[in-house]
Amino acid sequence: MTKKLNSKYIIIGAGLSGLTIAYYLLKNGESDFIILEGRDRVGGRINTKDGIDLGATWFQNHHSNLNELMDSLMLNKFEQYSKGQSVLVYNTMAPAHYFESHQISPSAYRIEGGSATLIEALTKNVKNKIKLNTTILELIDDSQTIYVKTNQGVFSAEKVVSTIPPKLSATLKFTPSLPENILHAMEQTHTWMSNAMKIGLVFKKPFWRNKELSGTVIGQVGPVIELYDHCSNDGRTYSLMGFINEGLRDVSPEQRKERILEYLEKYLGKEIRDYISYFEKDWSKDQFTSCENLKSVYMSPQYGNPLFDEYYFNGKLLFSGTETSPEYGGYLDGAVYSGINAAKELLNRD
Ligand SMILES: Cc1cc2nc3c(=O)[nH]c(=O)nc-3n(C[C@H](O)[C@H](O)[C@H](O)COP(=O)(O)OP(=O)(O)OC[C@H]3O[C@@H](n4cnc5c(N)ncnc54)[C@H](O)[C@@H]3O)c2cc1C
Structure with a gap:
C-alpha cells in the first residue's frame, strides 16, 4: 500500500x-x-457565524472537564441573559403566558466571544x-x-x-x-442534536431588552421551539438565537423564514422584522454530523x-x-x- x-x-x-x-x-x-x-x-x-452559535452554546458549573479546559486556555464565560419577562406558548391561538426565569433556573453559561473561541x-x-x-x-x-x-x-x-x-x-x-x-x-x-435546526437573527439594538423582555420564547406548538437572547457580553453584537420546529424542515426557505418572523412578531413585537442578518442551520442535512437513516x-x-x-x-x-x-x-x-x-x-x- x-x-x-x-x-x-x-x-x-x-x-x-x-x-x-x-x-x-x-x-x-x-x-x-x-x-x-x-x-x-x-x-x-461547534460553529459560530457572526457571533451566532449555530451549534453548541451552553454549559454549566458542574461540567468540570470543560470548565477546567477553559481555565487552562484562559477563556472566560458569562451567564446567559434572562432578565425580564419570558414567554411560554401553550397554544398559538390563546394568549401567551409570561414569566420571570432569571431567579429560578440554574445558571447556564456561554463562552465569551462565542463557542468558536x-x-x-x-x-x-x-x-x-x-x-x-x-x-x-x-x-x-x-x-x-x-x-x-x-x-x-x-x-x-x-x-x-x-x-x-x-x-x-x-x-x-x-x-x-x-x-x-x-x-x-x-x-x-x-448523534446528539443531529436533528436540530437552529436560527439566529442579528439586530442593531436589543429591542426586546428595552421592553423588559428576556428574549426567551418557549413552546412546542409553534414554528420556534426555544429562543434566547444571544447578545455578546461586550455589547458589540445584539442577537436572538434558538431552535425551530422540525416540521419546518421541508418548507421552502422563504416560507420558513416568514413563518418564524410572523410567530416571533406576535410575542416580541414588529421590530423582529428589522434584523440585519438571518442565519439558519439544519444539522440533519450535514453529512459530517448526520445520516440518511436519521430518526428524531x-x-x-x-x-x-x-x-x-x-x-x-x-x-x-x-x-x-x-x-x-x-x-x-x-x-x-x-x-x-x-x-x-x-x-x-x-x-x-x-
Ligand atoms: C445544534 C446543536 C446544539 C448543541 N448545543 C449544545 C449545548 O448548548 N451545550 C452542549 O454541551 N452541547 C451542545 N451540543 C453538542 C456539542 O456540540 C457536542 O457535544 C460536541 O461539539 C461534540 O464534539 P465531538 O468532537 O465529540 O464531535 P463533532 O463535533 O461531531 O466532531 C467530529 C468531527 O469529525 C468530522 N468527521 C465526521 N465524519 C468524518 C469523516 N468521514 N471523515 C473525516 N472527518 C469526519 C466532523 O466533521 C467533525 O469535525 C449541540 C450540538 C448541536 C448540533
Whole structure:
C-alpha cells in the first residue's frame, strides 16, 4: 500500500474531542500526530457565524472537564441573559403566558466571544497539523501499521483515534471488519442534536431588552421551539438565537423564514422584522454530523457504551467523541472528557 504521510498518531475529526486530544498530546510533549478532518472548517458541532452559535452554546458549573479546559486556555464565560419577562406558548391561538426565569433556573453559561473561541484556542498551536477536506472512507489494519483511506489518498500511523460520531462511523469500511457488537453499538448510538435546526437573527439594538423582555420564547406548538437572547457580553453584537420546529424542515426557505418572523412578531413585537442578518442551520442535512437513516430522538439517549473504551485492530484503533463518554455524553463536557481520556490512553500505552 502506498503511504501518503506517516505520523505516530492520526486523530480523525477536528471537533472538540479531536482538538482536545491534540491539545493534551502537545501539552505532554507529544507532537508526532496529524488531524484529518472531512469538513472545510474545524469545530465540528461547534460553529459560530457572526457571533451566532449555530451549534453548541451552553454549559454549566458542574461540567468540570470543560470548565477546567477553559481555565487552562484562559477563556472566560458569562451567564446567559434572562432578565425580564419570558414567554411560554401553550397554544398559538390563546394568549401567551409570561414569566420571570432569571431567579429560578440554574445558571447556564456561554463562552465569551462565542463557542468558536474555544476551538480557535485549541487550534492555535496545531494549525499546521490539520488537514481539512479529508474524508475518511476506510480504516485498514495491517500488521504494525494502520492505514486511513481518504478522498485525499492513504495516510498511515501506528495508532488512530477516531472522533467521528459512532452512527457515522458505522458507515465506514473497516478491514478486517470490526466485531459485530461494536458495529451494532455504533448504529444504535444517536448523534446528539443531529436533528436540530437552529436560527439566529442579528439586530442593531436589543429591542426586546428595552421592553423588559428576556428574549426567551418557549413552546412546542409553534414554528420556534426555544429562543434566547444571544447578545455578546461586550455589547458589540445584539442577537436572538434558538431552535425551530422540525416540521419546518421541508418548507421552502422563504416560507420558513416568514413563518418564524410572523410567530416571533406576535410575542416580541414588529421590530423582529428589522434584523440585519438571518442565519439558519439544519444539522440533519450535514453529512459530517448526520445520516440518511436519521430518526428524531425526543428522549435523552444513553451514551458511553463500554465497548467504545476498548482498543480495536490489535491495539491500534481507539474511539473518542462525546457519544462515547460515560460523563455528560452528548454535551461539550463529554467531548472534552473523552478527548482527555483518549490522549491519556495514547500517552500511557507507549
Ligand atoms: C445544534 C446543536 C446544539 C448543541 N448545543 C449544545 C449545548 O448548548 N451545550 C452542549 O454541551 N452541547 C451542545 N451540543 C453538542 C456539542 O456540540 C457536542 O457535544 C460536541 O461539539 C461534540 O464534539 P465531538 O468532537 O465529540 O464531535 P463533532 O463535533 O461531531 O466532531 C467530529 C468531527 O469529525 C468530522 N468527521 C465526521 N465524519 C468524518 C469523516 N468521514 N471523515 C473525516 N472527518 C469526519 C466532523 O466533521 C467533525 O469535525 C449541540 C450540538 C448541536 C448540533
